[in-house]
Amino acid sequence: MSDKQNITRRQLIQAGSAVAATPMFFTKNAWAAESFANDPGDSATVTLGFNVPQTGAYADEGADELRAFKLAVKHLNGEGDGGLMNTMKPMSLTGNGILGKKVTYVTGDTQTKSDAARASAKRMIEKDGVIMFSGGSSSGVAIAVQGLAQELGVLFMAGLTHSNDTTGKDKRRYGFRHFFNAKMSGSALGPVLKEEMGTERKAYHLTADYTWGWTQEQSIQETTEGLGWTTTAKVRTPVGAGDFSQFITPVLNSGADTLILNHYGKDMINSLTQAVQFGLRDKQVNGKNFEIIVPLYSRLMAQGAGKNLEGILGTANWDWQLKDEGSIAFVKSFGSEYGFPPSMAAQTCYVQTLLYANACENAGTFYPPKVIKQLEGFKFDGMGNGPTEYRAEDHQCFKDVLVVRGKKNPQSSYDLLDIVKEVPRADVEYDASIFGGELGPYIV
């Protein structure tokens, strides 16, 4: 008892503080709640990383993404005509960099390979000190680097990635996707397919054998079977197969009257070209004209496919021919800078960069958990595709989706697509829980 009586008030407070603080020693980053990877601190600049395919099959798409990123940086730093900073609403950007820091950037080459992309992103984060990185033209790559983003606590604003998995089973708290996905492509295409091709068709799928192909096949199958179509066969093809004739010839005798090409980039160009060569588009099966559908395609792919794409239906995230205020501003800005219109990959990368910068301004910090909270549920307009929302539950952007058709008799190398329908956002929304997955923690 006497011992207890000898404890002074000062000692009691010290001991109590020590006890109260003890568990905090074992909590990562507990003492510095806003200590985070690559904090720019007092630096006058902040660095962004643009990780795009500069070599390999998607190099042309990567080059266009890089052009868009550079334009975005220019606009963030108050140079040029400001682009979408003139039309984005609501917007906190001032043309004075991000939070008053001038924006610089580093670039990396994903080679459209997950391991190369991950190594490049790691170098950007650990060596170049990027505060955010973006880019990519493949879902395999996006999913791989998104995982890295979560591990290292640096935000990844995905570029072109269309697999449901990116914001589905593989979603991450540190990953955000502005681009649409295969599920949304299916929802947008369904009514148009019903109107143009009816409800009694037999579909044959040729599918790129990786995450994007699988999810697109599943989404389109759900859509077409929902219309009353039957699925004759689903054949997986290796990525980069080159000659698809061995996969196309079985279609001739399959009884199918519709070929769905779940291919992208070079694969789509080759498989479509060869399907046309084998006379599929001239065939009559089950009393109907044989049809080919390419659920996802872009202007850059259309350039490669040439006249084979004429009349073929598909979907796109965005097209330079849209007439909304934001699209016109972006095409004008990009066209003045480079002399040709941007691709949809370029548009999504540009928008992602501005969205990140705007979220930092809104948060008043680069601290990722606070920036993430600004992006989650963020509603905006004036960036093309109408009113858009970053859904908090899965970090998927919801906006209008385009159904497009290969143009007949194009007059220039970029006037290749006709917009058939602008499908309203409400028609492509779905329950975030259907694909499962966990976003993970804010603090890593």
Next chain:
Amino acid sequence: MDSILIQLLNGLDKGGAYALIALGLTLVFGTLGVVNFAHGALFLIGAFCAVTFQKILTFSKKVLDPNITFFDAYIEQPYLELWFGETGLAIIDYAVPLSIIVTIPTMMLIGLAMERGLIRHFYKRTHAEQILVTFGLAIVLQEIIRHFFGANPIPTPAPDIVSGSAAIGTWIGLGENFVYPWWRLIYLASATVIISSVFAFLHLTTFGMVVRAGMFDRQMVAFLGINVQRKFTIIFGLAAVVAGVAGAMYAPILPPDYHMGMDFLVISFVIVVVGGMGSLRGAVAAGFLLGILQSLASMTVVSSLLPGIDQIIIYLVAVVILLTRPRGLMGRKGVMEN
């Protein structure tokens, strides 16, 4: 039945391309003893001869598009069309067949330059060193192509008159599903003609006789006062022409991109090994055989039983051949057996 016939035809067609590349590889190996990993790049350059020729024919006058006002956009109209109307368009339509005329001398020159400028310095080096240097050359050449033409495939269509399919099934009473693209049939016929011409050249001319003798015993032919080296240099040029013409004619089948040479090279090397290193007949036979096997393996009934078999069948056959007959199907005893 007709599905098997289509796949057989497809295999022959695919095998034609394999055989043409493998033939050139074998010629070079048999004469110069060089393992030329840049041979796929010669196929690539041939394809891009067709692309370049098409680009030249479609060189266009650019007129400002009045419909786009917010940046300078252009409508393109080929000069040939402006100058010659329908005749100009017809010439453009025949870009690929016409490109063969320029591909032949171009490839001969490239082949001679490659052999004189680089390959000859590696005659006495090991095969590993030859592979390293020629593989490096292939990468340099493909990156040059990418620099000038981009990474996306470039559509290089066949003339409209042969852009459709031949109704073979209807002709022979097997139903309308048995169709095959005209250009692929032309490719198969051309491959047969080229291969036959090469064999005829080697077997029916004095030049060919000397080359064959040199392939068998180079030293003995040299002792007879014949400049074998010069003849072998010409053979290298001939191999380049064969690969180049094969590439140019393949352009309408597979829109060329900078990587297509590598895609074909690996398979062609396997074919050379299966056929027997240095055996011209072996290369051709193995090319057609493996093309057919690959095609048949991708039939739905086969791939449903053995998923992915179409992707490995060529390598599987190569393993079996190397285990049971290391010199290949028609290889000479003692050549590359160890």
